[in-house]
Amino acid sequence: MTSASHRDARAHDAIGETPGRRTPPVGRAGVFQDLLPLALWVVDADGVLVQWSLAAQDLLGHTSEQMVGQDARRVLVPEGHLELADGLSRTVRTGAAVVARLPVRHRDGTVVDMELWHCPIADVRGRPGVLAIAAETSAVERMRDALAALEGLFTQSPVGLAMLGADLRFLRVNEALARMDGVPVAEHIGRRVTEVAPGTEALESMMRRVLDRGEAVVDHRHTGADAADPEQQRTWSCSYAPLLGAAGQRAGVIASLIDVTEGQRAHLEVERARRRLALLAEAGTQMGSTLDLARTAREVVRVLVPRLADSADVQLLEEAVAPDETAASAHGVVRRVAAAFTDPAAPADHLSVGMTQQVPPGSVYEQVIGAGRPMNLYLSDIGPLIPTPGADRLREYLRARVGCARLVPLVARGTVLGAVVVTRTRDREPFDDQDTLLIDELVARAALNIDNARMYSRERDAALTLQRSLMNPVLPTVSGLELTGRYLPAGDHEVGGDWFDAIALSGGRTALVIGDVMGHGIHAAAVMGQLRTAVRTLARRDTAPDQVLRALDAAVADLGDNEMATCLYAVHDPVAGHCLIARAGHPPPMIADGRGTIAFLDGPPGPPLGLGGQDCEVQRMVLPPRSLLVAYTDGLIETRGTDLDQGMRRLAQALRHPGHPLEEICDELLAHVMPETADDDVAVLLARAQPR
Structure with a gap:
């Protein structure tokens, strides 16, 4: 093995590497890997590089194979900075550690401004060498600013801040949070949230979910007793985010708490005011319906x-x-x-x-x-x-x-x-x-x-009393006719001007009357009473049907422009077996013969009473023995959403047994035709011709 190879092997061993396998070097360990990458190299007493870390390669571009064995001064120090570099080396070789800012040459020729820690170290021969630990100056400044900001945030922020570890115990809290909890900062460290502030189990469970899932929670509202005044309740906006370690693992939780009591109170007041207004609006529709x-x-x-x-x-x-x-x-x-x-x-x-x-x-x-x-x-x-x-x-x-x-x-x-x-x-x-x-x-x-x-x-009650006094519901016994009638007010709370009557005339004849005064209440009942009296007076004078209605028209017109009524007036002659009928705006009567054949009276109804210029047509209608005449007011057949023709069809369909007793027929008609919710009062008059 050559001397260069020996140096390379020693360099690999010194930084924790073995040939063929790269392991994380010291310069890349811990939080520095992400926050402050540190390059490391070693120079022996001859100024030759004997170690070069992977972090140094990342920062300056040179590989370990390229740098080990090279003259450090020649490769790394730019022109113009050689004297400063030499002075630093001499100082370190005296046994002193030196921290200095020095430009270092990158592999691509550019200059990187770096913060360097020069430390004395013995080379393999025991001679004084230099260990250099370097960080890019801009990274150092960023880290310094970040730490200063973090420190300022914890010491000056009015927002309650805390860092908790993976066991959800406090690592650091600021004074704002301590005031919220009513517990000094020092007494938070190492303790769980529930140990510091009882009743916060839900918050601790939320932080555990943040830690387990890695998902932040923002603006969770928590209400609890005020530490300074337990009788008062306060509300906090709580936000939690996972605290990530160097390798991205979740190492804890960052917590922030903002006192939003006043804002919450204002919001609640606004909401209460909205509910009050809604309640008032609802009361306007519900009460007095x-x-x-x-x-x-x-x-x-x-x-x-x-x-x-x-x-x-x-x-x-x-x-x-x-x-x-x-x-x-x-x-x-x-x-x-x-x-x-x-x-x-x-x-x-x-x-x-x-x-x-x-x-x-x-x-x-x-x-x-x-x-x-x-x-x-x-x-x-x-x-x-x-x-x-x-x-x-x-x-x-x-x-x-x-x-x-x-x-x-x-x-x-x-x-x-x-x-x-x-x-x-x-x-x-x-x-x-x-x-x-x-x-x-x-x-x-x-x-x-x-x-x-x-x-x-x-x-x-007064209108009912008046109406009962003016309209005698007991019909007389007359020659040639069987009679019955009903009056029903519109529900339990409406009294109107509908009425019916039967008047015995000379020669065995009978006048049949049914009418409807527009409106409700005492006034309508009073008008009805006047018309009923007028009809009875005119009938006893043997006035013709059309003349009766003409006189009633004048009487209604005299009461005022807003008065109006309808009326049907008929005279039955049992000897002739027919009726003479005149109508003033009134629905046509229904006739059913002894075989059950049903028909409505044809012909124009004429204008209602009170409009003036009454010109009623008198119609002659045969009424054989056992035939039935049904007269009614429009409240029986007319409701909101239906017209008169539909109501008349319902009335014809309801007359199923015209031969039954009149009381039963009347009950059946009202049960099947009368709407469940009546809009108007109803009068019904039934007359059945009797054999001579």
Whole structure:
């Protein structure tokens, strides 16, 4: 083996290599491989290169085979820097280590500015040689800047920062994170997150997933007690990323925490405001959808519970909703008309709808109702809400489970109608100012809706009373005809101006009348009463059918431009066996003969009453024995989405047994033709011709 070969072998052995196999040299080990590559070479006492690392090859382009045995000064030192290089070598050979910046020649002829550590080392003969450890100056500066930035980030950042190892124990934390945890920096090191901040098991599990999967988590919101004030809650935005080692392995986790409590509170306030607006909008569509008082109260409860409260109890003063003649006897009595309690522990036997109770003088309830102003109640104040004797179990439940309540009077148009009690259990935050404003607004709207329903109910009752007094539903017994009739208002809350009548005339004849006044309520019923009276007066004067309608047209026109009605007037003559019929805008009657053949009266209906210029055509219709005449108002056959022709076909199909008793036929027609949800009131008049 030549001397050069011996030098090459020694060089390979010194840097941990064997011929034919390359292993990572010292200069490429550890974090320096990625952060700061270090080149290494050794020069003996003669200035000859005896070792050249792979990192040196990467940085300067020369292979070990090319460099070992070469004069280091000639190959590496550029012109103009020889004197500096010689001085450094002399200093090192005296036994001193020197750090200096020196340009070094690259294989391609360019010059690389490098930071060099010159250290004394004995060569194979024991003479003073030089060990050079070099790094590219730009890389050193980048690393220095990065370390300075990292240091500044940890020491100055208001963001909580931490580095954790693969065992998820703290390696480093900054002061900001220590303040968030309420634990000094030194007491973090070597400890797990759950040991420093109890209750953070979910965060530690999240960091374990980040470490296992190598996927970062950004802006996970965590809420916990404030270290400085455990009674207060704070929210942090937590982000975690894997900490990678030199070979790309996951060596730990980088954590950052930002206190976003104020921003979170602002976001929650915005969200709560949005929900409040949505609730108000929903209340506008849900509350007062009908003029039914009980249903309106239930709608109030559905809006309040459970989104705004855990219970809602609507109680009305009996004197506010009772008829005038009974109001005095109901003074101070409230009736529960709607209630909802989400808590299953609530004693239902004391909270059932329909219960009444006397408001005790001097109680909280009386104060609220008397003053017409709402009141918040807490804990011990809850008991007086229940004045009912023997309600000790309910009082105990309220004291044990209810955390807060608000008692709001139902005030509409200056009148106190009752009160609404809303509560929250102790599991929920008490009502804040925004909650109480929203509750009061909803109850104020509910009061108007309930008052509308209350007044409408009174008006409807008055209209029904008036209508019953003006329209005698009992038909007379007449010659040659069997009669029956029905009047049905549009649902439970609408009264209109439909009517029917039968009037005995001279010579055994009978006048049959059915009419429909446009509109609903007391006014329509009053107009109906006037027309019915006018018809009876005209009929008894033996006025012809067309003249009757002409007179009614003038009477309706005299009532005002907005009045209108339809009417059918017929005179049955049992001797002649026919009817004379005139119509003013009214649907045609249906006739079924004894064999069940069905037909509708042909001919024009004429204009409705009230339009003026009435010119009605009188039609003659044969009505043989056992034949049936069915007269009706348009509410029976006309609904939204269907026309009169469709309704008339349904009516004809429903008349299956014209020979049955009239009451059965009437029930069957109403059951099969009457719409489930009536838009208008309905009157039906049936007349069957009798054999002579």
